[in-house]
Structures are given as structure tokens and as C-alpha cells.
Amino acid sequence: MTAITVDGLTKKFGDVTAVDDLTFTVDSGELFGLLGPNGAGKSTLIKMLVTLLQPTAGTATVDGHDILTERGAVRDSIGIVFQEPALDEELTGAENLALHARMYGQPKAEREQRIEEILELVDLSDERDDLVEHYSGGMKRRLEIGRGLMHEPAVLFLDEPTVGLDARSRRDTWEYIQQMNEEAGISIVLTTHYIEEAEQLCDRVAIVDDGTIAALDTPDALKGSLGGDVVTLEVETDAAPLCERLERESWVAEYTETDGAIHVTLDTAESRVADLVRLADAADVQLSSIDLRKPNLESVFLSVTGSTLDERNAAGAGTGTGEATAVGEQPAESAEGIQ
Numbered sequence: 001m002t003a004i005t006v007d008g009l010t011k012k013f014g015d016v017t018a019v020d021d022l023t024f025t026v027d028s029g030e031l032f033g034l035l036g037p038n039g040a041g042k043s044t045l046i047k048m049l050v051t052l053l054q055p056t057a058g059t060a061t062v063d064g065h066d067i068l069t070e071r072g073a074v075r076d077s078i079g080i081v082f083q084e085p086a087l088d089e090e091l092t093g094a095e096n097l098a099l100h101a102r103m104y105g106q107p108k109a110e111r112e113q114r115i116e117e118i119l120e121l122v123d124l125s126d127e128r129d130d131l132v133e134h135y136s137g138g139m140k141r142r143l144e145i146g147r148g149l150m151h152e153p154a155v156l157f158l159d160e161p162t163v164g165l166d167a168r169s170r171r172d173t174w175e176y177i178q179q180m181n182e183e184a185g186i187s188i189v190l191t192t193h194y195i196e197e198a199e200q201l202c203d204r205v206a207i208v209d210d211g212t213i214a215a216l217d218t219p220d221a222l223k224g225s226l227g228g229d230v231v232t233l234e235v236e237t238d239a240a241p242l243c244e245r246l247e248r249e250s251w252v253a254e255y256t257e258t259d260g261a262i263h264v265t266l267d268t269a270e271s272r273v274a275d276l277v278r279l280a281d282a283a284d285v286q287l288s289s290i291d292l293r294k295p296n297l298e299s300v301f302l303s304v305t306g307s308t309l310d311e312r313n314a315a316g317a318g319t320g321t322g323e324a325t326a327v328g329e330q331p332a333e334s335a336e337g338i339q
């Protein structure tokens with residue numbers, strides 16, 4: 001089943017094309033990541049999918065409902081957690097969830113049971129009656145994610161779910177996101193500019209750059225597209241005899257020789273290090289060091305966009321809107337509020 005279909009979706013702001021003719025699908029139950037630098041167009045895409053922004057062209061369906069013609073049904077089937085915190089700090093955790101449930105018109109009995117389930121899911125049962133102002137950053141984020149799940153949406157949108165969190169809270173939040181995806185079977189679309197987040201968490205990742213999708217696949221397939229791991233052998237003597245032997249090995253995808261080193265591309269390099277050392281011995285070539293590098297999404301980003309994500313983030317700083325629309329604060333183009 002398909003959770004989301006995106007068909008030629010485009011958004012222009014004056015001369016700026018924030019989202020440029022995107023077409024892709026998200027499967028039901030999938031944890032789908034939009035990875036890209038600040039200003040790539042991720043938030044704009046999400047805002048169109050959750051019906052907060054009107055597309056310039058194209059359309060999409062969410063849980064089978066068209067974002068242009070069935071806005072109410074789309075809104076009933078989604079949960080949203082934006083970058084900007086949208087909790088009432090002067091209420092307790094449980095009260096924040098109750099407020100949300102009342103807005104969705106959940107009956108009291110159902111609401112109370114759901115609040116306890118959600119608090120347990122995000123591990124905040126013991127803090128249910130503490131004021132949110134006393135929560136840590138990670139706890140607030142967990143409560144927000146839980147709140148997005150209160151009305152049992154089919155699809156949950158998370159815009160930069162771990163931005164501003166320390167490394168420990170980030171990892172904890174990843175665990176909760178994964179748990180919700182697996183246990184509640186909910187489809188999740190998240191945006192991130194953290195390589196590791198996309199790599200660790202997502203079933204499939206779309207690399208978004210300048211409003212377009214530069215690559216889309218599972219993290220493993222994206223990394224695999226680079227042709228394998230790279231082992232760099234630094235040599236103290238003439239490399240030629242070793243190159244001759246590498247030429248004959250079927251498990252060597254390719255090798256390049258630079259000054260004092262041979263870079264060998266191959267699959268599952270860790271299982272071939274001993275073979276490489278043996279070949280060097282047999283060729284009578286002295287090695288001074290061996291370095292093994294696995295491709296990561298950073299190298300994929302570099303390969304498909306021509307620059308690193310950090311370079312793009314630095315260049316894009318100030319070009320993005322820098323803020324997400326908080327829940328309830330819809331832009332002028334949106335006719336109705338959304339919670």
C-alpha cells in the first residue's frame with residue numbers, strides 16, 4: 001500500500017523555486033527520510049503535504065486523500081511535529097496530550113486510555129503530572145512526538161525531529177521514532193540535515209538539493225551505488241608488483257595508484273584485509289599502513305551533488321526561512337487552521 005504519492009509537486013516563491021517538480025511515493029509503514037541542507041526545500045515540501053501551503057503545480061495524496069481537494073481528510077489522517085516547539089509549558093505532560101485530544105474531539109474514555117498509552121510509549125508515565133517547563137529538551141521532544149500520535153494518524157510528519165538535542169537525547173529520540181514505526185505500524189516522513197540520522201533511522205532516503213531529489217533509495221543501496229568500500233594501502237616500496245596481483249583478483253572492483261598508495265575498491269572490505277596483506281607479502285611489497293573506509297551517506301551526497309552537506313549547510317545558512325510554521329500558526333495562504 002502507498003502512504004503518499006507525490007506527482008509533479010512544485011512550489012515557487014517569486015523567482016525562487018523551493019520545490020521543483022517532485023514525483024515519488026512513500027510506502028505504507030515506511031520510515032522515509034528527506035535529507036538535505038538548510039534551504040533545500042524540505043520544509044516547503046512537508047507544508048504542502050500537510051495542506052499548510054498551496055502548491056504552485058502538481059499534487060499529492062496522503063493516505064489516499066488528495067491534498068488539493070480533500071484537505072480535511074488529509075488533516076484527519078496525519079500527525080505533525082514541527083521544528084518549533086508547540087507545547088504549553090505551563091501544563092503537565094498529560095494535560096498537553098488531553099488538550100490535543102479534545103481539539104480532535106476524541107471521546108473522554110478513549111482519550112484517557114490513549115493518553116496513558118502514549119505516555120508509556122514515549123516513556124513519560126512517571127513525569128505525566130510534571131509541568132512541561134521542567135522537562136528536558138529530549139523529554140519535550142518525546143512528548144511532542146507522542147502528541148502527534150494521539151489521534152492515531154496514518155502518517156506522521158517530523159520536521160527535523162532532533163534539531164537542538166544533545167547526542168544522547170538524539171539517540172533516545174531515534175529509538176522512540178523507530179519504536180513507533182515498528183510497533184504502531186505508522187508511516188513516518190522526516191526531514192533532517194543530519195547524515196547519521198538518515199542513515200540510522202530511515203528505510204529509504206531522498207537526498208534533496210535545490211528543490212529536487214538528487215537520489216532516492218535505501219541507505220545501503222545509495223552507499224552501494226558508489227561501488228564498494230575503499231581500502232587504502234600505503235606502500236614503502238614499488239607498488240607495481242602488488243598492482244599486477246590485484247589485477248588478477250575477481251573480488252577487486254577496481255584500484256587506483258597514487259603517490260605511495262594504492263586505493264582498492266571492493267565489497268565487504270573487512271573480510272579481505274588479510275587477503276590484501278597476503279598479496280602484498282607474495283608480491284614482496286612493504287606496506288606501511290592500511291586504512292579501510294566504508295561509504296556513508298556523506299560520500300553519496302558528495303557524489304550526487306558535488307559538495308559536502310556541511311559545505312551546503314554553510315552556503316545555505318540564511319537562505320532558508322530558518323523557522324518552521326508552528327502548529328496552529330498557518331501561513332496566510334492556508335485557509336483553515338491545523339492542529
Ligand SMILES: Nc1ncnc2c1ncn2[C@@H]1O[C@H](COP(=O)(O)OP(=O)(O)OP(=O)(O)O)[C@@H](O)[C@H]1O
Pocket residue numbers: 013016017018036037038039040041042043044045319320321322323
Ligand atoms: N515563505 C517563503 N517566502 C519566500 N521564500 C521562501 C519561503 N519559504 C521558503 N522559502 C525559500 O524556499 C527555499 C526552500 O526553503 P525550505 O525552508 O523549504 O528549506 P529547508 O530544506 O526546509 O530548510 P530549513 O530546514 O532551513 O527550513 C529557500 O530558498 C527559502 O528561502
